[in-house]
Amino acid sequence: MAIAKQKSGFDFAMRDGYRLWQKAYYERVLRDEEASAEIIRYILANPVRSGLVAEPAEYPFWGSGVHTRDDLIELIAREKAPLKRRPTPARRRHR
Secondary structure, X not given: OHHHHHHHHHHHHHHHOOOOOOOOOOOOXXXXXXXXXXXXXXXXXXXHHOOXXXXXXXXXXXXXXXXXXXXXXXXXXXXXXXXXXXXXOOOOOOO
16 A cells, blocks of 8 residues: 555656645544544534535535444534634645
């Protein structure tokens, strides 16, 4: 997998002039249900924060092998803070 990622990333960068893959990632051990709910909410809010959709349910490319989409939507609806969009940044070259 690493070789495929390296090759595709290099080819993409040469063709389009910017990175395909991020440099690093963060991992987190989820020790309880509350921490899991926070992470689920964070992940499902990414398309909203990016301005791709107004609500997480509108984004078609997510799911879970454990929970239904309806269960996850209900979980994030119970949280206190509303999901907010980021201010629109200047357009990037790849858009």
